[in-house]
Amino acid sequence: MIARVWRGWAADEGAADAYQRHYETEVGEHLQQVPGFRGARLLRGRDGGEILFTSITYFDGMDAVRGFAGDDPGLAVVEEDARRVLSRWDERVAHHEVAVAIGG
Template identity: 65%
Template sequence: MIARMWRGWTSTAAADDYRHHYETDVAEHLQHVPGFCGARLLRHNAGDEVMFTSITYFTSVDDIRAFAGEDHERAVVAEAARRALTRWDERVSHHEVAVDLPWPVAPIDRLAPS
Protein backbone atom coordinates (compact mmCIF):
# COMPACT_ATOMS: atom_id res chain seq x y z
CA MET A 1 0.00 0.00 0.00
CA ILE A 2 1.17 3.53 -0.79
CA ALA A 3 0.46 6.60 1.38
CA ARG A 4 0.15 9.90 -0.50
CA MET A 5 0.85 12.90 1.77
CA TRP A 6 0.06 16.54 1.10
CA ARG A 7 -0.34 19.74 3.17
CA GLY A 8 -2.48 22.83 2.82
CA TRP A 9 -2.85 25.91 5.03
CA THR A 10 -5.77 28.20 5.71
CA SER A 11 -6.98 30.80 8.16
CA THR A 12 -8.80 29.65 11.29
CA ALA A 13 -11.93 31.33 9.87
CA ALA A 14 -11.87 29.17 6.72
CA ALA A 15 -10.65 25.91 8.31
CA ASP A 16 -14.14 24.45 8.75
CA ASP A 17 -14.89 25.25 5.09
CA TYR A 18 -11.89 23.19 3.98
CA ARG A 19 -12.76 20.36 6.35
CA HIS A 20 -16.30 20.28 4.97
CA HIS A 21 -14.94 20.22 1.39
CA TYR A 22 -12.70 17.26 2.28
CA GLU A 23 -15.49 15.35 4.04
CA THR A 24 -17.92 15.80 1.15
CA ASP A 25 -16.39 16.54 -2.26
CA VAL A 26 -13.02 14.86 -1.77
CA ALA A 27 -14.55 11.82 -0.04
CA GLU A 28 -17.15 11.40 -2.79
CA HIS A 29 -14.54 11.63 -5.55
CA LEU A 30 -12.09 9.25 -3.91
CA GLN A 31 -14.75 6.57 -3.38
CA HIS A 32 -14.83 6.15 -7.18
CA VAL A 33 -11.06 5.97 -7.72
CA PRO A 34 -9.83 2.42 -8.37
CA GLY A 35 -7.26 1.32 -5.82
CA PHE A 36 -8.30 3.90 -3.20
CA CYS A 37 -7.94 2.32 0.27
CA GLY A 38 -8.82 5.16 2.67
CA ALA A 39 -7.84 8.63 3.85
CA ARG A 40 -7.09 10.71 6.92
CA LEU A 41 -7.18 14.47 7.28
CA LEU A 42 -5.00 15.79 10.10
CA ARG A 43 -5.51 19.28 11.52
CA HIS A 44 -2.87 21.35 13.32
CA ASN A 45 -3.91 24.70 14.81
CA ALA A 46 -1.05 27.20 14.84
CA GLY A 47 -2.28 30.58 16.06
CA ASP A 48 -4.23 32.30 13.31
CA GLU A 49 -3.40 29.58 10.76
CA VAL A 50 -4.45 25.95 10.39
CA MET A 51 -2.35 23.33 8.62
CA PHE A 52 -4.12 20.32 7.18
CA THR A 53 -2.24 17.17 6.24
CA SER A 54 -4.05 14.81 3.91
CA ILE A 55 -2.95 11.19 3.82
CA THR A 56 -4.63 9.06 1.19
CA TYR A 57 -3.93 5.38 0.70
CA PHE A 58 -3.79 3.53 -2.60
CA THR A 59 -2.92 -0.03 -3.52
CA SER A 60 -0.22 0.96 -6.02
CA VAL A 61 1.59 3.81 -7.76
CA ASP A 62 -0.31 2.88 -10.94
CA ASP A 63 -3.58 3.61 -9.09
CA ILE A 64 -2.14 6.95 -7.98
CA ARG A 65 -1.23 7.78 -11.59
CA ALA A 66 -4.80 6.97 -12.64
CA PHE A 67 -5.98 9.48 -10.02
CA ALA A 68 -3.33 12.22 -10.35
CA GLY A 69 -2.02 11.81 -13.90
CA GLU A 70 1.37 10.84 -15.26
CA ASP A 71 3.11 13.43 -13.03
CA HIS A 72 1.73 11.66 -9.98
CA GLU A 73 3.74 13.81 -7.54
CA ARG A 74 1.85 16.93 -8.63
CA ALA A 75 -0.78 17.97 -6.10
CA VAL A 76 -4.41 17.63 -7.13
CA VAL A 77 -6.13 20.71 -5.65
CA ALA A 78 -9.74 21.30 -6.70
CA GLU A 79 -11.06 24.83 -7.23
CA ALA A 80 -13.18 24.64 -4.05
CA ALA A 81 -10.05 23.76 -2.05
CA ARG A 82 -8.13 26.62 -3.65
CA ARG A 83 -10.83 29.03 -2.48
CA ALA A 84 -10.60 27.79 1.13
CA LEU A 85 -6.81 27.50 1.37
CA THR A 86 -4.25 30.31 1.53
CA ARG A 87 -1.38 28.10 0.30
CA TRP A 88 -0.56 24.45 -0.32
CA ASP A 89 2.20 22.08 -1.31
CA GLU A 90 2.51 21.93 -5.10
CA ARG A 91 4.11 18.48 -4.81
CA VAL A 92 3.11 15.48 -2.73
CA SER A 93 5.22 12.75 -1.21
CA HIS A 94 4.59 9.03 -1.47
CA HIS A 95 5.56 6.46 1.13
CA GLU A 96 5.33 2.70 1.12
CA VAL A 97 3.30 1.63 4.14
CA ALA A 98 5.75 -0.59 6.03
CA VAL A 99 3.46 -1.47 8.96
CA ASP A 100 -0.32 -1.13 9.16
CA LEU A 101 -1.60 -1.73 12.68
CA PRO A 102 -5.34 -2.31 12.98
CA TRP A 103 -7.34 -0.20 15.41
CA PRO A 104 -8.27 -2.06 18.61
CA VAL A 105 -11.91 -3.00 19.03
CA ALA A 106 -11.91 -1.48 22.51
CA PRO A 107 -9.68 1.17 24.09
CA ILE A 108 -6.37 -0.32 25.21
CA ASP A 109 -7.03 0.32 28.91
CA ARG A 110 -10.13 -1.91 28.66
CA LEU A 111 -8.10 -4.69 27.00
CA ALA A 112 -5.55 -4.92 29.83
CA PRO A 113 -6.16 -7.60 32.48
CA SER A 114 -7.69 -6.31 35.72
Template identity: 70%
Template sequence: MIARIWQGWAAKATADDYQRHYESEVAGHLRQVPGFKGARLLRREDGGEVMFTSITLFDSIDDVRGFAGDDYEQAVVEDAARKALSRWDEQVTHHEIAVDLGP
Protein backbone atom coordinates (compact mmCIF):
# COMPACT_ATOMS: atom_id res chain seq x y z
CA MET A 1 0.00 0.00 0.00
CA ILE A 2 1.15 3.55 -0.78
CA ALA A 3 0.71 6.66 1.39
CA ARG A 4 0.63 9.98 -0.49
CA ILE A 5 1.55 12.87 1.83
CA TRP A 6 1.06 16.59 1.16
CA GLN A 7 0.94 19.79 3.22
CA GLY A 8 -0.81 23.12 2.81
CA TRP A 9 -1.31 26.18 5.00
CA ALA A 10 -4.31 28.47 5.39
CA ALA A 11 -5.01 31.66 7.26
CA LYS A 12 -7.08 30.98 10.36
CA ALA A 13 -9.97 32.82 8.71
CA THR A 14 -10.08 30.39 5.75
CA ALA A 15 -8.94 27.15 7.39
CA ASP A 16 -12.49 25.89 7.91
CA ASP A 17 -13.20 26.58 4.22
CA TYR A 18 -10.34 24.32 3.21
CA GLN A 19 -11.43 21.59 5.61
CA ARG A 20 -14.97 21.67 4.21
CA HIS A 21 -13.56 21.49 0.66
CA TYR A 22 -11.51 18.41 1.62
CA GLU A 23 -14.49 16.73 3.32
CA SER A 24 -16.77 17.25 0.33
CA GLU A 25 -14.98 17.80 -2.99
CA VAL A 26 -11.71 15.98 -2.37
CA ALA A 27 -13.43 13.08 -0.60
CA GLY A 28 -15.96 12.70 -3.39
CA HIS A 29 -13.27 12.65 -6.05
CA LEU A 30 -11.03 10.20 -4.17
CA ARG A 31 -13.87 7.74 -3.58
CA GLN A 32 -14.18 7.37 -7.36
CA VAL A 33 -10.52 6.38 -7.85
CA PRO A 34 -9.89 2.63 -8.18
CA GLY A 35 -7.43 1.46 -5.51
CA PHE A 36 -8.22 4.31 -3.09
CA LYS A 37 -8.06 2.94 0.46
CA GLY A 38 -8.72 5.95 2.69
CA ALA A 39 -7.54 9.41 3.68
CA ARG A 40 -6.76 11.45 6.74
CA LEU A 41 -6.57 15.23 6.99
CA LEU A 42 -4.44 16.38 9.91
CA ARG A 43 -4.81 19.94 11.21
CA ARG A 44 -2.70 22.00 13.61
CA GLU A 45 -2.05 25.61 14.53
CA ASP A 46 1.23 26.81 13.02
CA GLY A 47 1.99 30.34 14.17
CA GLY A 48 -0.60 32.61 12.57
CA GLU A 49 -1.73 29.91 10.16
CA VAL A 50 -3.27 26.47 10.18
CA MET A 51 -1.20 23.66 8.67
CA PHE A 52 -2.97 20.75 6.99
CA THR A 53 -1.33 17.43 6.25
CA SER A 54 -3.19 15.16 3.85
CA ILE A 55 -2.42 11.45 3.89
CA THR A 56 -4.16 9.44 1.19
CA LEU A 57 -3.80 5.69 0.84
CA PHE A 58 -3.77 3.72 -2.39
CA ASP A 59 -3.14 0.09 -3.30
CA SER A 60 -0.32 0.96 -5.73
CA ILE A 61 1.54 3.74 -7.54
CA ASP A 62 -0.60 2.92 -10.60
CA ASP A 63 -3.66 3.79 -8.51
CA VAL A 64 -1.96 7.05 -7.44
CA ARG A 65 -1.53 7.84 -11.15
CA GLY A 66 -5.27 7.27 -11.56
CA PHE A 67 -5.80 10.14 -9.14
CA ALA A 68 -2.89 12.47 -9.94
CA GLY A 69 -1.95 11.64 -13.54
CA ASP A 70 1.41 10.66 -14.99
CA ASP A 71 3.27 13.42 -13.11
CA TYR A 72 2.00 11.91 -9.87
CA GLU A 73 4.54 13.67 -7.64
CA GLN A 74 2.98 17.02 -8.55
CA ALA A 75 0.41 18.22 -6.01
CA VAL A 76 -3.24 18.25 -7.05
CA VAL A 77 -4.65 21.55 -5.71
CA GLU A 78 -8.05 22.49 -7.07
CA ASP A 79 -9.19 26.10 -7.55
CA ALA A 80 -11.41 26.05 -4.45
CA ALA A 81 -8.46 24.87 -2.36
CA ARG A 82 -6.22 27.57 -3.83
CA LYS A 83 -8.72 30.19 -2.67
CA ALA A 84 -8.68 28.90 0.91
CA LEU A 85 -4.96 28.15 1.23
CA SER A 86 -2.21 30.74 1.54
CA ARG A 87 0.53 28.33 0.39
CA TRP A 88 1.11 24.64 -0.23
CA ASP A 89 3.73 22.11 -1.20
CA GLU A 90 3.98 21.82 -4.98
CA GLN A 91 5.34 18.28 -4.65
CA VAL A 92 4.02 15.33 -2.67
CA THR A 93 5.88 12.38 -1.24
CA HIS A 94 4.96 8.73 -1.55
CA HIS A 95 5.82 6.05 0.97
CA GLU A 96 5.27 2.31 1.05
CA ILE A 97 3.36 1.26 4.14
CA ALA A 98 5.86 -0.93 5.98
CA VAL A 99 3.72 -1.67 9.06
CA ASP A 100 -0.02 -1.15 9.42
CA LEU A 101 -1.37 -1.37 12.96
CA GLY A 102 -4.89 -0.38 11.97
CA PRO A 103 -8.00 -2.25 13.13
Protein backbone atom coordinates (compact mmCIF):
# COMPACT_ATOMS: atom_id res chain seq x y z
CA MET A 1 0.00 0.00 0.00
CA ILE A 2 1.16 3.55 -0.79
CA ALA A 3 0.63 6.61 1.42
CA ARG A 4 0.50 9.94 -0.45
CA VAL A 5 1.36 12.90 1.81
CA TRP A 6 0.63 16.55 0.99
CA ARG A 7 0.45 19.80 2.99
CA GLY A 8 -1.48 23.03 2.56
CA TRP A 9 -1.88 26.13 4.74
CA ALA A 10 -4.84 28.42 5.42
CA ALA A 11 -4.40 31.96 6.71
CA ASP A 12 -7.29 31.92 9.19
CA GLU A 13 -10.01 29.76 10.74
CA GLY A 14 -12.64 30.75 8.15
CA ALA A 15 -10.44 29.70 5.25
CA ALA A 16 -9.43 26.54 7.12
CA ASP A 17 -13.07 25.60 7.72
CA ALA A 18 -13.82 26.18 4.03
CA TYR A 19 -10.91 23.95 2.98
CA GLN A 20 -11.96 21.22 5.40
CA ARG A 21 -15.50 21.25 3.93
CA HIS A 22 -14.01 21.07 0.41
CA TYR A 23 -11.89 18.07 1.41
CA GLU A 24 -14.82 16.28 3.05
CA THR A 25 -17.07 16.77 0.02
CA GLU A 26 -15.41 17.29 -3.37
CA VAL A 27 -12.06 15.63 -2.61
CA GLY A 28 -13.77 12.77 -0.82
CA GLU A 29 -16.21 12.19 -3.68
CA HIS A 30 -13.40 12.24 -6.24
CA LEU A 31 -11.25 9.82 -4.25
CA GLN A 32 -14.12 7.36 -3.78
CA GLN A 33 -14.27 6.98 -7.57
CA VAL A 34 -10.59 6.02 -7.95
CA PRO A 35 -9.98 2.26 -8.29
CA GLY A 36 -7.45 1.21 -5.66
CA PHE A 37 -8.21 4.08 -3.25
CA ARG A 38 -8.03 2.74 0.32
CA GLY A 39 -8.75 5.71 2.60
CA ALA A 40 -7.74 9.21 3.61
CA ARG A 41 -6.99 11.28 6.68
CA LEU A 42 -6.87 15.06 6.90
CA LEU A 43 -4.83 16.36 9.83
CA ARG A 44 -5.32 19.94 11.04
CA GLY A 45 -3.07 21.96 13.36
CA ARG A 46 -1.48 25.34 13.99
CA ASP A 47 1.75 26.33 12.28
CA GLY A 48 2.72 29.75 13.56
CA GLY A 49 -0.09 32.11 12.57
CA GLU A 50 -1.54 29.72 9.96
CA ILE A 51 -3.53 26.51 10.00
CA LEU A 52 -1.63 23.57 8.53
CA PHE A 53 -3.39 20.69 6.84
CA THR A 54 -1.65 17.40 6.15
CA SER A 55 -3.50 15.06 3.80
CA ILE A 56 -2.59 11.39 3.82
CA THR A 57 -4.30 9.27 1.20
CA TYR A 58 -3.84 5.54 0.79
CA PHE A 59 -3.79 3.58 -2.46
CA ASP A 60 -3.14 -0.03 -3.45
CA GLY A 61 -0.08 1.01 -5.48
CA MET A 62 1.37 3.62 -7.79
CA ASP A 63 -0.99 2.67 -10.63
CA ALA A 64 -3.89 3.63 -8.39
CA VAL A 65 -2.10 6.88 -7.44
CA ARG A 66 -1.82 7.69 -11.16
CA GLY A 67 -5.56 7.09 -11.45
CA PHE A 68 -5.98 10.00 -9.06
CA ALA A 69 -3.03 12.25 -9.89
CA GLY A 70 -2.37 11.58 -13.58
CA ASP A 71 0.88 10.93 -15.42
CA ASP A 72 3.07 12.84 -12.93
CA PRO A 73 2.06 11.31 -9.60
CA GLY A 74 4.44 13.57 -7.69
CA LEU A 75 2.52 16.68 -8.74
CA ALA A 76 0.01 17.93 -6.18
CA VAL A 77 -3.67 17.88 -7.14
CA VAL A 78 -5.01 21.22 -5.87
CA GLU A 79 -8.43 22.05 -7.27
CA GLU A 80 -9.52 25.63 -7.91
CA ASP A 81 -11.82 25.69 -4.86
CA ALA A 82 -8.85 24.77 -2.66
CA ARG A 83 -6.60 27.36 -4.32
CA ARG A 84 -9.13 30.06 -3.42
CA VAL A 85 -9.01 29.36 0.32
CA LEU A 86 -5.46 28.13 0.94
CA SER A 87 -2.67 30.68 1.35
CA ARG A 88 -0.01 28.22 0.11
CA TRP A 89 0.55 24.52 -0.51
CA ASP A 90 3.17 21.99 -1.47
CA GLU A 91 3.46 21.74 -5.25
CA ARG A 92 4.90 18.22 -4.95
CA VAL A 93 3.78 15.33 -2.78
CA ALA A 94 5.66 12.50 -1.09
CA HIS A 95 4.85 8.83 -1.57
CA HIS A 96 5.77 6.17 0.97
CA GLU A 97 5.23 2.43 1.16
CA VAL A 98 3.18 1.61 4.23
CA ALA A 99 5.52 -0.61 6.25
CA VAL A 100 3.21 -1.25 9.23
CA ALA A 101 -0.51 -0.59 9.65
CA ILE A 102 -2.10 -0.92 13.09
CA GLY A 103 -5.84 -0.51 13.55
CA GLY A 104 -8.24 1.24 11.21
